[in-house]
Amino acid sequence: MQNLGITKWALAAATVLLGAVWIGSMFRGVTWRGQQNGVVIFRGAIDLFWSTVGAGKQQIWWMKAYPSPIQWWVSRDSGSASTGPWESVCIPLWMAWLPVLVATGAVWRIDFMKRKRAKDLLCAGCGYSRAGLANGQVCPECGATMS
Numbered sequence: 270m271q272n273l274g275i276t277k278w279a280l281a282a283a284t285v286l287l288g289a290v291w292i293g294s295m296f297r298g299v300t301w302r303g304q305q306n307g308v309v310i311f312r313g314a315i316d317l318f319w320s321t322v323g324a325g326k327q328q329i330w331w332m333k334a335y336p337s338p339i340q341w342w343v344s345r346d347s348g349s350a351s352t353g354p355w356e357s358v359c360i361p362l363w364m365a366w367l368p369v370l371v372a373t374g375a376v377w378r379i380d381f382m383k384r385k386r387a388k389d390l391l392c393a394g395c396g397y398s399r400a401g402l403a404n405g406q407v408c409p410e411c412g413a414t415m416s
């Protein structure tokens with residue numbers, strides 16, 4: 270029960286965070302560039318790129334605006350730069366966001382049902398557990414009836 274409480278808030282936070290990154294990436298991109306590879310989060314997608322030949326110096330770019338359209342689907346690309354041939358795979362962020370959203374919804378629903386069930390098993394009058402008592406039977410604690 271307590272673990273589920275942590276899980277549901279962690280999932281909710283992940284949903285909000287991923288959603289924010291996804292939407293934010295449509296306006297501004299973030300690039301991390303290594304020796305032969307790099308990651309760009311932009312255009313609503315995460316773009317992994319690598320080249321077969323060692324490339325330029327390592328650098329990080331923040332908040333660079335991209336005019337390119339939003340990426341909705343997985344795409345592969347390749348080309349040639351001054352440093353040599355390169356390849357890239359582009360994965361739209363909604364594909365990562367959607368399962369997290371669905372999982373969050375499921376966990377919140379399970380948690381809600383659990384709470385509701387626990388509440389239904391308690392006497393409305395005094396909160397005493399009615400587990401094992403039939404509907405309509407009076408509460409052994411306060412004598413309240415429950416339909």
Ligand SMILES: [Zn+2]
Pocket residue numbers: 392393394395396397408409410411412413
């Ligand atoms: Zn009672």
